[in-house]
Amino acid sequence: MSKTNGRGKILVCDDDSGILEAIEIILSSNDYEVKTLSTGKGIVKIIKEYQPGLILLDIWMPQVDGTEITKVLKQDPATKNIPIVIISALNDIDKIAKTTGADGTLSKPFMMKDLLKTVETKLKKN
């Protein structure tokens, strides 16, 4: 499901397959390399292997919650420098970002241009 592209690697994790697919289409058509995950299970290992320049992370997910994942990633020296943008339909998303140490937020539903703008500004430049 992944393809290499020059603008950078982005890992997207959301339990909603529709959103996952839409984000993948938007980002890959804008020359980003995208890896999608529909569950947070085993995500840390995958991130360490994949080494994305940005993580787009949903909060409410079955099994493993987005806030937990963020905390773990931000505590791990191997991953703590990878920017994380929380994408959620929750209203107090900014507050969550603050407490977990996430680098940005994007409220659902979002506009395509907002998604692209966020990715552009947050993506870690290699």
Add this chain to the structure above:
Amino acid sequence: MGSNNHASAGQFFDMPFKKDLQQFLPPVLMESFLGKVLNLTPSLITVYNLKTGKYVFINKSLKPLLGYDPREWIEKGVRFVTTKIHPEDINRIIEENRQAVEKDKSMKRKTDNRLIAEFEYRIMHANGIYKWFKTYGAVFDRDEKGEILHVINISLDITDLKEGEAKLQKLNEMLEETVEKRTQELSRSEKRFRSLIENSSDGIVLITATGKLTYASPGISGILGLSPEELLRIKNPAELIHKDDRKNVIKFFTLHFKKPDHKTAIRLRVKSKDAGYKWIEIVASNQLKNPDIKSVVINFRDVTNEIISQKRQQEEFKNAALRIELIETFSKKLDFRKTLDLSLQTIASKLETCLAKIWLYEKGQDALTLSSVYGDKELVQDHINQPRWSKVQNGRITKNNKSYLTNNVPGDKDIKDKAWVKKHGIKSFAGYPLVVDNNLIGILTLYSRNEISPQAHASLQLVANSLAQGIGRKYAESALEESEKKYFTIFETLAEGITLQDVSGKILAANPSAERILELNYDEMVKRSQKKKPKSQFIKEDYTPLPPEEFPFSRAIKTGKPQSNITVGITRENKTTWILVNSVPLQNEKGKIYAIASSFQDITDQKQLQRQKDEFISIASHELKTPITTIKSFNEIIKSQFKNNEKAERYLDRMGEEIDRLTQLVSDLLDVSKTQSGKLVFKRDYIDVRPFIEGIIDDIQPTTATHKLMIKKIVDGKIYMDKYRIYQVLANLISNAIKYSPKSDKIFIANKIEKDFMVFSVQDFGIGIFEKNLDKIFEPFFQAPTTIRQSHSGLGLGLYISREIINRHGGKIYVESRKGEGSTFSFTLPIYKAP
């Protein structure tokens, strides 16, 4: 008499002294002055210097009156003359003279020459015989300081007058002696008169052993209105005596005639000529054995007034005692009927009435109800047989609200049942209105076989008043009891907890619901309320501790104002009970708080429900937003791939708009839920309004092809606000303006400063709002009820949320509109100075 030493008559007359002289000089003397014959007057006139005691003038009368040569007096002065005054008089004269001079000194106005003294004294004639003289002394003239310089004395020889007086006195003494002697002789010889004198008072009558009147004194006429002669002519004097008293009088005299030298008194009513019966007191002295009198001497005294006032006093005393007894009866804790019966019994037995009744207006009734009866047994049993009559009487009293008395019951035309009256020998009837606070509550009726006097009648009204007061108080008491019972029942059964605390916090009362909600029985509650540290933890809505000074109770004491709807959590072990508290301070007349009444309801379940609702809405909105996100994203993806297909692009735009509306609906629902649960939080900052307004216009202008958003006027400034929320409000007003002005093509946006507020306004030229709806449009779920509704569907929450946001910012939102002309929505935000 040298010209240096005494003034001539001519000189004398020119002096201002003359006027004063006219005031005190006897006319005879005045005449002699007028005749300029000062020296010819028989009176002695001298003028002497008060300080030196030297005479400056002596007229020619000295020689003929007292035999002295004036030259001797001028030479030797006043001191010499005083040696000639009788030793018994001299001291008095000196003293009186001194007083006269003292008095003159103490007077403020000394310009006049008034008479200062008048003396009567004996002075020795040159031949050694004392003569009585009367001297008038007056100020002749004064020095510059106003002090007396010369005194003028005018003296008359009153020796003859004095001797005459002495003679007269002697004659009088002789006469008195003679009179006394004569009186003694008379009284000795006339024992009859002496007896009369001993018993004498107003009127005296003598009765012989046969009962015949032989003498009546003139005083009789003052009492009976009959002259003594008229009285003596009456054949049977016993007829004058009131028939009720005759028996007593006969008994009195029968006894009296048997006892010689006996003195007794009796009071009886006697018919007087003019005014009915009079009370008289007779004192009889049996002088039948006295050979000089051979009669019973009777002394009459009119005691009518005494008797009346005595009777009245007795009545009043009796009634006062009765009233006290009534008050006692009514203050007993007895049931109403019993109290009524007891009080009537008290009245009836004390007043010698054979039947007494209390009639009262029962609650909600127009007619009187017989409420209590007391009296003679057979009358009480038989009283039912005379209802028609009593009705007439009662009506008479209630109609006029006035007491009624008749001592002629058998002759009363209102009495239908003559048989009943006759059977029981009723003579009198009295009825009294029972009035409390100007309200007629009933009547008291009394029947008697004896006469009821006007005095008794008058004081019976007072008894009736006391009775009315007692009944009134009983009424009030029972009303109070009833209401107390009612309130107690409410208090006991209310689902709300109610407590009453004194200012220290000690529980004074608590209802069962309070015990249930607080999970404490009353005794524990009292015990804990007295401790400083409560066992339970009190928390605020946000789960932080509630300090004691923030308890509704404490705040009510501190502010003196009711504290409404304060949510307090009580945590015990692992459970939290939420209560909604209202505390009201109770103040005395002086405004001092003496207690706090608190009511509270258990809202734990409500809170739980609220939380569930919030959670549900939160989840629901999250779950709704997720598919919306997907739809929206794909809509945009497709759009980006149909860039050259105008039709497809238009349809996709249309879809995008609907997706946005759906998004808005979802977030509105969430906002309302938050607003209602007080969870709408703001993130405020100082925002520069110009770029803020311009930014909104830039964002919204692309969404409308029909309207031009125009800035009418803009004022620079920074406002402390949550820019996202205020953005939400302004965007909502602009999109409403577009929505509700389909035929117009412009929207005006402006801001201005008014006092401490910045006013933002959005003006459209659309359909406007009916006046009746102006204050409703900010309510939740309100929508303009017009035909265009279909094209403006939504939940009607936008303005409600806007109002909440503005209110929470300390501002106001309002609208001015005219149907058919458009609307201007404005909101204000406070301008704070940058900290």
